[in-house]
Amino acid sequence: MIYQQLSNHKRKHLALLIDPDKHTPDSLIAIAKRAESCGVPFIFIGGSLIQSDLAQAVRTIKTQFTRPVILFPGSVNHVTPEVDALLFLSLISGRNAEFLIGNQVIAAPLIKQAGIEVIPTGYILVEGGASTSVEYMSNTRPIPAAKTDIAVATALAGEMLGMKLLYLEAGSGAVNSVPSAMIQAIKLQCNIPLIVGGGIRSVSDLQRVFAAGANIAVVGTSIEKTPELLDEMMKVAP
Numbered sequence: 334m335i336y337q338q339l340s341n342h343k344r345k346h347l348a349l350l351i352d353p354d355k356h357t358p359d360s361l362i363a364i365a366k367r368a369e370s371c372g373v374p375f376i377f378i379g380g381s382l383i384q385s386d387l388a389q390a391v392r393t394i395k396t397q398f399t400r401p402v403i404l405f406p407g408s409v410n411h412v413t414p415e416v417d418a419l420l421f422l423s424l425i426s427g428r429n430a431e432f433l434i435g436n437q438v439i440a441a442p443l444i445k446q447a448g449i450e451v452i453p454t455g456y457i458l459v460e461g462g463a464s465t466s467v468e469y470m471s472n473t474r475p476i477p478a479a480k481t482d483i484a485v486a487t488a489l490a491g492e493m494l495g496m497k498l499l500y501l502e503a504g505s506g507a508v509n510s511v512p513s514a515m516i517q518a519i520k521l522q523c524n525i526p527l528i529v530g531g532g533i534r535s536v537s538d539l540q541r542v543f544a545a546g547a548n549i550a551v552v553g554t555s556i557e558k559t560p561e562l563l564d565e566m567m568k569v570a571p
């Protein structure tokens with residue numbers, strides 16, 4: 334079960350987010366090869382708006398990468414049996430019923446048919462200093478970065494609803510990643526593993542997020558710009 338690997342509390346994990354639209358087949362092979370050789374434990378694949386062939390991208394990645402490829406879906410259309418597991422996201426920081434339950438109802442039979450491992454995930458959008466694709470596409474407002482109490486209450490509600498993971502998201506390309514105080518406060522109150530992503534651009538950003546308590550940190554944009562950074566980041570992923 335991939336969930337068991339993700340929730341191994343003895344380890345901190347770095348997950349590489351790949352948006353297939355940002356790649357050519359050759360660059361996809363190159364990044365998957367790099368991820369394999371430097372020991373990246375998981376690749377997340379997804380994006381708010383994907384126009385390329387996601388299933389084909391997964392197949393290409395898997396020619397080089399032997400560890401789990403996990404779907405981080407932006408829409409129902411992204412469901413494909415090629416992935417090893419899927420974060421079944423509910424956007425619990427928002428109040429848009431389509432992203433809380435509507436799309437999940439449409440996707441559930443397709444996921445069942447595909448036989449993919451499902452990981453129920455409370456997805457919490459946090460203000461990151463730039464307006465992001467998730468915010469626009471989901472038509473929801475992120476939790477203000479200073480409102481730790483709202484983020485903790487939201488995370489607790491997610492855990493009480495039976496979510497198996499929490500995902501604190503500043504949004505792809507965020508100017509500011511999720512504040513340490515918010516990560517720490519959620520870790521203090523919740524027992525389920527915490528993923529943190531959005532705007533992690535350097536080794537020191539990554540160290541800060543791990544030190545604050547994130548179990549899994551997700552990086553996308555910075556590796557698209559500077560693939561070598563992945564090797565540096567993997568050195569500090571304990």
Ligand code: 1GP
Nearest residue numbers: 505506530531532553554
């Ligand atoms: C994953 O959306 C993020 O949660 C990825 O963010 O592209 O800013 O690394 P970056």
